[in-house]
Amino acid sequence: MALISRTTRGVYAIAPTPFLPDGAVDLESLRRLVDFYVDAGVDGLTLLGQMGEAPKLTHAEAVEIVATVLARTDLPVVVGVSAPGFSSMKALTDEVMALGAAGVMIGPPHTLRTDDQIVGYYSAAGQALGADVPIVVQDYPLTFSVVMSVPVLARIARETPSVVMLKHEDWPGLEKISALRAAQAAEEAPRLSILCGNGGLFLDLEMRRGADGAMTGYCFPELLVDVVALAAEGRAGEAHDLFDAHLPLIRYEQQPGTGLAVRKHILMRRGLLRSDTQRSPQRSLSPDERAEIDLLLNRLSHHDERARLP
Template identity: 80%
Template sequence: MPLIIRTTRGVYAIAPTPFFPDGALDLDSMRRLVDFYEDAGVDGLTLLGQMGEAPKLTQAEAVEIVATVVSRTTLPVVVGVSAPGFGSMKALTSEVMALGAAGVMVGPPNTLRTDDQIVGYYTEVAKTLGADVPIVVQDYPLTFSVVMSVPVLTRIAGDVPSVVMLKHEDWPGLEKISALRAAEAAGEMPRLSILCGNGGLFLDFEMKRGADGAMTGYCFPELLVDMVRLTAEGHDDQAHDLFDAHLPLIRYEQQPGSGLAVRKYIMMRRGLLSTDAQRRPGRSLSPTECAEVDLLLTRLKRREGVRGR
């Protein structure tokens, strides 16, 4: 399985972790998801991210999920290994890289406040994990409460060679993408791969600003694949038309506290998950919410040129 590098491009779909109602792992659904993502044309997969319920898993379960996926696909797989301490981060990283992972993703702890602390943290992460382990920096201040400025990311890119990718989830963040690419063009920083999250909510403009693709878990990864391809081919109007058809559902899925429930419900509706269960604490959609999502799915299917099931 190839490792991620600073020129990695495309769509890395973030997979949810399937559970049965009793909280047990549903590995058959995990395998169906992998097959589905391959058929959708994604370029890679990301496991155990924010929407993968990673904090609810034991390390043994996390390793079992990764083993299940990498044995099912030749797609590169990035694994979230964020942890309060470096010991558990190192242990999980060693196991998943041995299984064939393409790299790991690390979000910052919310105790970081200064630029020096942020740069120092990722310097220590790289030293702990080893120079041969590619790292994705997750920049998601709305969740982590850590603000990574352009100068901070420029320093990390220059000082930490094993950091090869930025998962960009700042919001608003379009200007940040432009500023990073401008710094790269000016020779002020080496290139970083930039894949964007936030459910794809701003992907239409993020690609034009210089992003390399998407790393998110929107329940129609086909849309993400088409957006990246159409933008690369210069078919901007077609890309915007397709994106506009999905925007009501993307917006609904982005509700804080409800997004994973929406995503799992739709994937269950699409025949990918056996149930929409989350491991406790978690929630399911109310009957009214289910009806609203069903309406959005019906309207999506009516739009000409929109792929779906």
């Protein structure tokens, strides 16, 4: 399995963790999801992220999920290994890398406050995991309450060579992408691969600013693949038009606290999940929310046949 690098590009779909109604991990649906992502044309997969309900899994379940996916596909797989301490982080990292993972993703603990603390944390993580383990830095201040400036990211990239990718989820963040690419062009910072999250909410503009692709879990990953491909081909107008058609549903799915319920519900409607169950504590959709999803899918289907669901 190829490792991710500072030149990695494309769409890495974040896979949700399927559960049966009783809360058990649903490996059958997971395999079906993997086949779907491959058919959709994604370039890689990301497991055990926030939308993968990683904190609700046991260590054994996390390893089983990664092993199941890696046995199903040759796509590069990034695994979220964020943990309170480096010992548990390293234990999971060692197992998934031995299975064939392409790299790991680490979000910063909310206790980090200064620039030196942030840089020092990723330096220590790189040392703990080993120089041969590629690391994705997850920059998501809305969730982690840790703000990483462009100079801080440049320092991390210089001081920890195993950090090869930024999962960009700062908001607003378009200027940040431009500043990172400008620093790279001026040789003030090493190049990092930049894959963007936030449900794809700004993907069309992020590609214009110099992003390399997406790492997110929108329920129509085909849209992410199309937008990235059209942008790479210089067909920006077509990318914007297709993206605009999906934007109301992307926006609805990106609601904090509700988004995973929306995403799992639609993936179930698409025939990929047997159940839209989340592990407790969970958020269920109300009848009004389900009706709004029907409305959004119906409107989207006028522009994209893939949204015409049972």
